Amino acid sequence: MRHLFTLLTLCCLLFTGCNSSEKYRIVDGTIVYNTPARPVGQSDMIAFAAEPIDTVRVGFIGLGMRGPGAVRRWSQIEGTKIVALCDINQQGIDKSQNYLTAAGRERAAEYLGENAWRELCERTDIDLVYIMTDWKNHAPMALYAMECGKHVAIEVPAAMTMDEIWALINTSERTRKHCIQLENCVYDRFEITCLNMAQQGLFGEILHTEGAYIHCLDEFWSEYYNNWRLDYNLHNRGDVYPTHGIGPICQVLNIHRGDRLKTLVAMDTKAVSGAEYWKKVKGEDCTAFANGDQTTTLIRTENGKVIQLHHNVMTPRPYSRDYTLVGTTGYAAKYPVQSILLGNNTVGEVDIENLNSHRCISDEARKELMERYKHPVTAHTEVMAAKVGGHGGMDYTMDYRLVYCLRNGLPLDMDVYDLAEWCCPIELSAVSIEHNSAPVAIPDFTRGSWQKLSSYKHHWAE
Numbered sequence: 001m002r003h004l005f006t007l008l009t010l011c012c013l014l015f016t017g018c019n020s021s022e023k024y025r026i027v028d029g030t031i032v033y034n035t036p037a038r039p040v041g042q043s044d045m046i047a048f049a050a051e052p053i054d055t056v057r058v059g060f061i062g063l064g065m066r067g068p069g070a071v072r073r074w075s076q077i078e079g080t081k082i083v084a085l086c087d088i089n090q091q092g093i094d095k096s097q098n099y100l101t102a103a104g105r106e107r108a109a110e111y112l113g114e115n116a117w118r119e120l121c122e123r124t125d126i127d128l129v130y131i132m133t134d135w136k137n138h139a140p141m142a143l144y145a146m147e148c149g150k151h152v153a154i155e156v157p158a159a160m161t162m163d164e165i166w167a168l169i170n171t172s173e174r175t176r177k178h179c180i181q182l183e184n185c186v187y188d189r190f191e192i193t194c195l196n197m198a199q200q201g202l203f204g205e206i207l208h209t210e211g212a213y214i215h216c217l218d219e220f221w222s223e224y225y226n227n228w229r230l231d232y233n234l235h236n237r238g239d240v241y242p243t244h245g246i247g248p249i250c251q252v253l254n255i256h257r258g259d260r261l262k263t264l265v266a267m268d269t270k271a272v273s274g275a276e277y278w279k280k281v282k283g284e285d286c287t288a289f290a291n292g293d294q295t296t297t298l299i300r301t302e303n304g305k306v307i308q309l310h311h312n313v314m315t316p317r318p319y320s321r322d323y324t325l326v327g328t329t330g331y332a333a334k335y336p337v338q339s340i341l342l343g344n345n346t347v348g349e350v351d352i353e354n355l356n357s358h359r360c361i362s363d364e365a366r367k368e369l370m371e372r373y374k375h376p377v378t379a380h381t382e383v384m385a386a387k388v389g390g391h392g393g394m395d396y397t398m399d400y401r402l403v404y405c406l407r408n409g410l411p412l413d414m415d416v417y418d419l420a421e422w423c424c425p426i427e428l429s430a431v432s433i434e435h436n437s438a439p440v441a442i443p444d445f446t447r448g449s450w451q452k453l454s455s456y457k458h459h460w461a462e
Helices: 002-015 067-074 090-102 116-122 135-147 162-175 189-199 225-235 243-252 273-282 363-372 376-388 391-408 416-423 425-434
Strands: 024-027 030-033 056-061 080-087 109-112 128-131 151-154 179-181 206-214 261-268 295-301 306-312 323-327 330-333 339-342
Touching: 030 425, 056 067, 056 116, 056 391, 067 080, 067 090, 067 391, 080 090, 080 116, 090 109, 109 116, 116 135, 128 135, 135 151, 135 162, 135 225, 162 179, 162 416, 179 416, 189 243, 189 323, 189 330, 189 363, 189 376, 189 391, 206 243, 225 273, 243 306, 243 323, 243 416, 261 425, 295 425, 339 363, 376 391, 416 425
Parallel strands: 056 080, 056 128, 080 109, 128 151, 151 179, 206 306
Antiparallel strands: 024 030, 206 323, 261 295, 295 306, 323 330, 330 339
16 A cells, blocks of 8 residues: 555656646746746755764665666775665676675665566565666656665666656655755866866956767667667657766856856757667667757856856767856866866967967966866866766765765755756757747745855765
8 A cells, every 4th residue: 555655646746737738837938937836845955964874774776887887886985784686687696696695795675677666665674775777767766765765876867857756855854854966077187176276266266168979879789778878869859968068167156055057058960860870779860869969058146157058969979067166266177188277378469360378277286286186076086086986986876975974863965955956958849949948937936045155065974
């Protein structure tokens, strides 16, 4: 009975208000989404800290491309117990069990099959459910896990629609369980060091930022089980994978910690490469491939800052998670090469014909600056991060910080409102494009609490 009740509750949460005419209205040319009222008895999760968990007991759902690597990383983190593993294929479970054996850990309980994840969530000896399935299953699994009394950590993107976003927010607020997105790029050494520089005023006031996910996936499409990622792009328009680009930027801009995302506008190119690839692998013409080869999104914040995002997984371009900060006294960019400019930094005499007179600092000076402003999180984790790895170590750092904060009863580095803000461009960019690139008013996902804090911070045990 409880199982049926919970499933019915999830259906209500996910599909309430799914009619577009009920979800938003157009006011003076701007698309305005309805913000559901906070249910009576709920309160926000700003700076929420759960009771300390001495040993974090975790269950993993989804052991395909990224899952076994996460199990391996967790096997190297003190104060954890890997209780259960779940997938629809035995291969991923076996690979993960081998990592546990190699680390001297006990074998975990196994759950195999399409619906076995529910049984994992229902266990009473799990504190955290770690979800790494295809995108469409992220939110339903997370909702069920929270209803079963578990904290949840979800691979990116954690939510694909506004309905899913609000369902995750409301369930997290009601159950008082952490619900976070596993955004590893906020722990990239360059991004987190520039965050430290920005917080110490090195760039002045940050006014303009740029982020992106540019990664031609021609060699990778077939690696996704049952072709789920290409299929999602076939049917959906807009920036469907924005979190790597927007996440680190939102931390620098103190989003829902003194500022908030306010307005979004998006446009895309026509779809060419996706349809061609579909014909290549399927042997059939595709006349209605939804996602354009490139999508560009602009976001303005309440305090007048601008975020520019790009998404392109279709055309041959050098890989880029563009991370650019433009401040009143400085500039930083990670791609195509790491660059920092401070102050005027004029080289030689001022000459209007000399377009190289304003240069970034030398590589040697940049490396010295990076070391001087090394973030405490990096200093605390860099030795083990280098040893364990995972996208250059940022995956290990992400997992370590999650465990550290849970064990010490601290607010996590990311919260459910970060999840909402970093995922909302998925639906909102599509809606903007479908309305001739009309502006979209971004909801305040905190429902009035975005000024409770004045800046972003990482928490530490005393």
